[in-house]
Amino acid sequence: MNTTSTVPRLTQLSHGGGCGCKIAPAVLEKILAGLPPGIVPPQLLVGNETADDAAVYQINAQQAIVATTDFFMPIVDDPHDFGCIAATNAISDIYAMGGTPLFALALVGMPVNVLPLETIGGILEGGAAVCRQAGIPIAGGHTIDSVEPIYGLVVIGLVNPGHLKRNSAARPGDRLILGKAVGVGIYSAALKQDKLHATDYETLLASTTQLNTPGSVLACLDGVHAVTDVTGFGVLGHLAEICKGSGVAARLRFADIPLLPRASELVEAGFITGASARNWASYSHLVNIADGLGNSVRTLLTDPQTSGGLLVSCAPESVTEVLSIFLQQGFTHVSVIGEIVEGDPGIAVA
Numbered sequence: 001m002n003t004t005s006t007v008p009r010l011t012q013l014s015h016g017g018g019c020g021c022k023i024a025p026a027v028l029e030k031i032l033a034g035l036p037p038g039i040v041p042p043q044l045l046v047g048n049e050t051a052d053d054a055a056v057y058q059i060n061a062q063q064a065i066v067a068t069t070d071f072f073m074p075i076v077d078d079p080h081d082f083g084c085i086a087a088t089n090a091i092s093d094i095y096a097m098g099g100t101p102l103f104a105l106a107l108v109g110m111p112v113n114v115l116p117l118e119t120i121g122g123i124l125e126g127g128a129a130v131c132r133q134a135g136i137p138i139a140g141g142h143t144i145d146s147v148e149p150i151y152g153l154v155v156i157g158l159v160n161p162g163h164l165k166r167n168s169a170a171r172p173g174d175r176l177i178l179g180k181a182v183g184v185g186i187y188s189a190a191l192k193q194d195k196l197h198a199t200d201y202e203t204l205l206a207s208t209t210q211l212n213t214p215g216s217v218l219a220c221l222d223g224v225h226a227v228t229d230v231t232g233f234g235v236l237g238h239l240a241e242i243c244k245g246s247g248v249a250a251r252l253r254f255a256d257i258p259l260l261p262r263a264s265e266l267v268e269a270g271f272i273t274g275a276s277a278r279n280w281a282s283y284s285h286l287v288n289i290a291d292g293l294g295n296s297v298r299t300l301l302t303d304p305q306t307s308g309g310l311l312v313s314c315a316p317e318s319v320t321e322v323l324s325i326f327l328q329q330g331f332t333h334v335s336v337i338g339e340i341v342e343g344d345p346g347i348a349v350a
Contacts, residue, residue, distance in 0.1 A: 009077045011074050011191065013111065013149055014073030043057050045057065045058050045064060045161060046164070050241065050245035052166055052167045053092075054094060056099075056161075064159050064161045065156065065158065066093075067157075068155050069154040070089050070155075071086065071109075072150065072306070076188070076204075077191075079120070079126065082126060083124060086123075087153055089306055090154075091211060092212045092307060095214070096167075096229040097164060097166075098159050098165040099157035099164075099216065100158055100159070102158055104131055104154060105142070105154040106138050106141030107151065108143040108144070109150035110143070111149060127153065130209065131153075141154075163219040165224060165226065167242050170246040170250075172342040173316065174313040174315060175316055175340075176250065176252070177334060177337070178230065178334070180308055181259055182235060182257060182258065183262075183300065184260070184303070184306050184307070184308060186263050186272065187262075188273070189266075189272060190271040200261070204260070213329055214329050218322060221318055223318025224314045226312070227312050228310070229311065230311050232279075232306075234276070234305065235302075235303075236279070236286075236302055236347060237302070242313060248340050248342065249346045250340055250346075250347045250348070252349045252350070253350060256337045256338070258334075267296045268296060272303075275304040276303050280302045288347070301349065309331070309334075313340055
């Protein structure tokens, strides 16, 4: 039976999409600040303290567990593609810590009286396909009936404590390297209004389903000091977390930041997410954008990325090796975008 006319688009069922669903950084900070102190055993190497990508718990001298979860509402309408993007995004946090994923648990919330079971099954199959690509099983999970479609994963991995890469260990003099192009939120805003070309959709999908596997290799390099992945808070937001956690400042060169091919054009046409403005309101006090760069620069740098690239802070002498690792694994947009400098936490964009 053809249900095309009666089945709603996935993006029509969600008030936000992808990592643009995240609570704004400033609001999240206030929520967490109101919580009582929790248990912090010495084995807990990474917890809430620096808004890092995953929790890390040491179990012996050579092994630590890396645990993360990520889920969101649809960023695209194709069920399989949505599942692929959500799973890639969730697994990325393990790679950002320098870990290797072991297995996943599925988190599924679906409006079961609205979406056909075939659509829901397609979402789950997309997630399973990415997990097969990453070499891990989906070993269980949890499902609920919800108003909006939600999908994601809990992912468990392992890391050698000596190779753990936090977001709080950047050093003055480090170079900043970004692994993927920016503009996912902008593309998704255009898609939601049926204004994204088919070739642009393929570009969006290729970026958001590319596993950040270089993270596991970068973990072995002493010259790599800090790593995070750029997701819902945008380039500026996740770099601000590095600066605050490390007690340093940063300088960015906007001209060197890789962008998806039509990102700037789409911004000028008005395709901007609400999350971009919320992001800017949260951390604008830490950012100085040079006169003459214009509001589009701010929009691009606050654009929420879903399954975005790794942001690496490394010693100057390690830049060539880091770039080589990215390029060998097919990350053609990788670029050196700035440097870490001494100073109070903040970001200057020129």
